[in-house]
Amino acid sequence: MILGATGSIGTQTLDVVRRLGPGRAQIVALSARQNVALLVSQAREFGAAYVAVTDAAWGPHLEATLAGSGVIAGWGDDPLTRLASLPDADTVVVAVAGAAGLAATLAACRSGKRVCIATKEVLVAAGALVMKTAHENGAEILPIDSEHSAIFQCIQGCAPGDIARLHLTASGGPFRTWTRDQIEAATPADALKHPTWTMGGKITIDSATLMNKGLEVIEAHWLFGVPLESIGVVVHPQSVVHSFVEMRDGALLAQLGLPDMRLPIQIALTHPDKQDTDLPRLKPSEIGSLTFEEPDEDRFPALGLARRAGMAGGVAPAVLNAANEAAVGGFLEGRTDFGGICRLVAAALDAHGDDSDGKTLEAILAADKKARAFVTQRIETA
Numbered sequence: 001m002i003l004g005a006t007g008s009i010g011t012q013t014l015d016v017v018r019r020l021g022p023g024r025a026q027i028v029a030l031s032a033r034q035n036v037a038l039l040v041s042q043a044r045e046f047g048a049a050y051v052a053v054t055d056a057a058w059g060p061h062l063e064a065t066l067a068g069s070g071v072i073a074g075w076g077d078d079p080l081t082r083l084a085s086l087p088d089a090d091t092v093v094v095a096v097a098g099a100a101g102l103a104a105t106l107a108a109c110r111s112g113k114r115v116c117i118a119t120k121e122v123l124v125a126a127g128a129l130v131m132k133t134a135h136e137n138g139a140e141i142l143p144i145d146s147e148h149s150a151i152f153q154c155i156q157g158c159a160p161g162d163i164a165r166l167h168l169t170a171s172g173g174p175f176r177t178w179t180r181d182q183i184e185a186a187t188p189a190d191a192l193k194h195p196t197w198t199m200g201g202k203i204t205i206d207s208a209t210l211m212n213k214g215l216e217v218i219e220a221h222w223l224f225g226v227p228l229e230s231i232g233v234v235v236h237p238q239s240v241v242h243s244f245v246e247m248r249d250g251a252l253l254a255q256l257g258l259p260d261m262r263l264p265i266q267i268a269l270t271h272p273d274k275q276d277t278d279l280p281r282l283k284p285s286e287i288g289s290l291t292f293e294e295p296d297e298d299r300f301p302a303l304g305l306a307r308r309a310g311m312a313g314g315v316a317p318a319v320l321n322a323a324n325e326a327a328v329g330g331f332l333e334g335r336t337d338f339g340g341i342c343r344l345v346a347a348a349l350d351a352h353g354d355d356s357d358g359k360t361l362e363a364i365l366a367a368d369k370k371a372r373a374f375v376t377q378r379i380e381t382a
């Protein structure tokens with residue numbers, strides 16, 4: 001099952017399934033927000049029994065398009081949670097954009113499925129709750145994010161105490177060499193030109209602010225149980241080394257590959273097996289030079305904001321994430337400037353004043369809602 005099937009990760013997951021060939025994976029259910037045309041064509045190609053849209057306005061169109069096909073269409077009250085609870089599927093790929101995938105991720109965990117997570121926002125907002133729910137119900141959480149997939153591959157067979165540090169690599173985004181003033185004035189068109197990866201709009205903007213890497217630090221903390229202070233970031237513009245694991249004896253392990261999400265997706269889907277694939281391969285003789293540098297946290301304050309929220313704990317990471325989602329939305333709609341994204345997130349963190357421990361879904365959703373309202377109101381009154 002793929003939640004967010006019509007997006008960048010969703011369509012690449014279907015390409016992996018297509019390449020794995022018949023009999024290797026059966027698609028039971030697919031979801032989108034509103035892209036009915038693509039969703040229906042995917043359902044037809046892969047024989048999905050269920051499809052759903054989260055934007056209820058598109059529900060009747062979905063149902064009409066599928067009339068007589070036997071495919072069951074869903075919308076209305078939390079259709080993703082209903083899909084994620086279906087007993088027919090054993091694996092759920094969570095690839096929706098943003099924390100909207102949270103309740104469904106928890107439902108997949110409660111039904112003991114393999115949960116392949118691309119949607120880092122879910123782990124940022126509710127990492128403790130998701131990991132606890134997975135643990136209590138025997139669900140398996142596997143990363144799709146390339147950095148976390150790299151770490152996951154490097155640590156197979158290691159005892160948790162063997163890991164000293166994680167070093168997440170970051171491309172540096174399109175503004176790596178820009179001055180602070182240039183970055184402040186960047187347009188959506190500038191920010192959407194990622195130098196190495198082709199991805200959905202929200203994550204591409206997060207890559208330009210480096211918030212994506214800040215979110216990934218928190219994601220890595222929950223996935224691998226490594227303290228936040230032991231997770232570093234190193235800028236690596238070639239996007240060939242997908243992350244490093246530093247072992248207690250000083251050995252540095254890394255996984256290398258092309259910037260192509262289909263390999264980490266396949267690894268999550270087929271784990272612990274390895275399958276042949278005809279995906280493009282990285283040839284060692286063609287790698288060329290690889291460079292690494294410290295991130296500049298003055299020009300890219302998002303990294304520090306994410307660390308601050310992660311260290312504060314409770315609902316602070318949920319506030320960080322929700323404020324960022326709202327601010328990025330405002331930027332893409334031309335209602336705030338690029339520099340405003342981090343200023344809005346910082347203001348939301350300053351203002352939230354919520355000392356809830358963030359262990360319940362209700363507390364997380366309340367903090368998320370308040371932070372979005374705060375940012376929206378700031379944008380409207382600016």
Ligand SMILES: NC(=O)c1ccc[n+]([C@@H]2O[C@H](COP(=O)([O-])OP(=O)(O)OC[C@H]3O[C@@H](n4cnc5c(N)ncnc54)[C@H](OP(=O)(O)O)[C@@H]3O)[C@@H](O)[C@H]2O)c1
Pocket residue numbers: 003004005006007008009010031032033034035036054094095096097098100101118119120121144145146197198199200201202203261
């Ligand atoms: N793209 C990458 O290479 C990449 C790499 C690593 C991690 N990730 C993570 O994977 C997640 C998905 O990224 P993406 O780049 O694939 O995003 P995307 O291309 O924007 O696709 C998002 C998918 O989620 C659906 N969707 C959007 N808003 C939704 C909502 N509020 N509720 C339910 N469904 C919604 C979209 O449906 P419609 O098409 O109908 O709008 C689409 O199917 C993000 O968390 C991102 O950080 C992405």
